[in-house]
Amino acid sequence: MDRTKAGLYFHIPFCQSKCPYCDFYSLTDKGLTEAYVNALCEEMKTFDRIGEFVKKDKKIPVDTVYFGGGTPSLLSPLQLERILASVRENFSLSEDAEITAECNPSSPFLGEFLQSAAENGVNRISLGMQSSSDNERKKLGRRGTASDVENAVKLVRASGIENISLDVMVGVPDSNTGTLKDSLDFVSFLGVPHISAYMLKIEEGTFYCKNIDKLNIPDEDETADMYLFMSDYLREKGYLHYEISNFGKEGFISRHNMKYWELAPYIGFGPSAHSFYGGKRFYFPRDINAFINGEKALFDGEGGDEEEKLMLSLRTYKGVSLEEKNKEFIKLTEKFVSQGLGEIRGGSFVLTPGGMLVSNSIILMLTEVI
Numbered sequence: 284m285d286r287t288k289a290g291l292y293f294h295i296p297f298c299q300s301k302c303p304y305c306d307f308y309s310l311t312d313k314g315l316t317e318a319y320v321n322a323l324c325e326e327m328k329t330f331d332r333i334g335e336f337v338k339k340d341k342k343i344p345v346d347t348v349y350f351g352g353g354t355p356s357l358l359s360p361l362q363l364e365r366i367l368a369s370v371r372e373n374f375s376l377s378e379d380a381e382i383t384a385e386c387n388p389s390s391p392f393l394g395e396f397l398q399s400a401a402e403n404g405v406n407r408i409s410l411g412m413q414s415s416s417d418n419e420r421k422k423l424g425r426r427g428t429a430s431d432v433e434n435a436v437k438l439v440r441a442s443g444i445e446n447i448s449l450d451v452m453v454g455v456p457d458s459n460t461g462t463l464k465d466s467l468d469f470v471s472f473l474g475v476p477h478i479s480a481y482m483l484k485i486e487e488g489t490f491y492c493k494n495i496d497k498l499n500i501p502d503e504d505e506t507a508d509m510y511l512f513m514s515d516y517l518r519e520k521g522y523l524h525y526e527i528s529n530f531g532k533e534g535f536i537s538r539h540n541m542k543y544w545e546l547a548p549y550i551g552f553g554p555s556a557h558s559f560y561g562g563k564r565f566y567f568p569r570d571i572n573a574f575i576n577g578e579k580a581l582f583d584g585e586g587g588d589e590e591e592k593l594m595l596s597l598r599t600y601k602g603v604s605l606e607e608k609n610k611e612f613i614k615l616t617e618k619f620v621s622q623g624l625g626e627i628r629g630g631s632f633v634l635t636p637g638g639m640l641v642s643n644s645i646i647l648m649l650t651e652v653i
């Protein structure tokens with residue numbers, strides 16, 4: 284990981300409709316899209332909103348760009364082109380930069396979006412599938428069917444982009460290991476080289492949270508079994524389980540996401556976007572009007588201390604180096620190894636899939652003896 288180069292994140296806070304489990308900041312009214320794109324481009328030129336944290340004295344070297352949301356595929360081809368032109372004008376973008384856009388398989392005009400994305404240098408697409416079961420997709424409020432997902436993968440490939448990631452959700456209402464296997468079989472049939480697999484989390488204020496009693500959500504033990512099944516299944520198919528929620532074939536690990544876990548610098552633009560730059564964390568509030576009107580990013584504390592380093596590195600397949608760790612720390616890692624929750628690989632302590640399931644408690648115990 285080249286820590287001298289930063290990642291850029293653009294939050295595109297528009298969705299066709301609101302999924303009942305989602306608490307990401309997004310609006311279903313797309314009326315502000317053009318004003319928002321103008322604000323993003325203006326910010327890259329002036330750094331008015333982030334200037335307290337990032338100096339604009341030279342072009343910052345950048346080697347990953349990520350469009351997340353929300354639904355970036357709701358941008359028009361021209362809007363995407365303008366943002367990327369502004370990135371190239373205001374940052375020093377590496378020739379081999381990884382440029383990702385999240386897409387909804389049922390976005391209207393997806394083919395046109397993908398064509399323009401590829402022409403403007405996007406080389407990685409992340410598609411929100413969640414499940415191949417149409418019943419589960421309906422429960423999740425996802426538009427379209429599994430065949431829309433299949434068509435979307437074909438459209439991405441037709442645009443010339445092979446680096447494709449699919450999202451899968453574990454612990455969806457009405458799901459079980461059998462239905463999860465169907466989704467994984469489908470992913471495997473599509474042959475995509477990357478999978479992000481998130482456990483359903485019931486977030487405060489969402490429709491799911493208010494109606495939890497009416498949802499047939501698998502309990503904690505069932506969800507844990509499903510997670511372990513998925514890890515075994517995908518590793519057998521040749522994917523590296525390289526982070527708690529991410530699996531990739533060789534050469535397809537997300538370089539942008541690794542920046543978050545390896546404490547490399549990244550700058551986030553847009554409401555709810557977070558940044559880590561120059562050892563400081565800062566963010567924009569969840570308010571598109573505040574961003575458009577030029578309100579400044581807010582300080583979120585110093586970042587990158589030993590505790591945070593431990594917490595983030597244990598999420599990944601690289602784990603935490605045991606070099607220079609005290610006796611108590613090493614003894615505790617040995618205990619986790621004997622319990623099957625971790626292993627020692629190349630001088631580092633790495634969590635097994637079983638350990639990843641209880642990573643919060645492991646991290647807490649290790650930070651107490653760090």
Ligand code: SF4
Nearest residue numbers: 298301302305352353
């Ligand atoms: S499409 Fe994605 S960001 Fe939008 S509401 Fe659904 S889950 Fe949330």
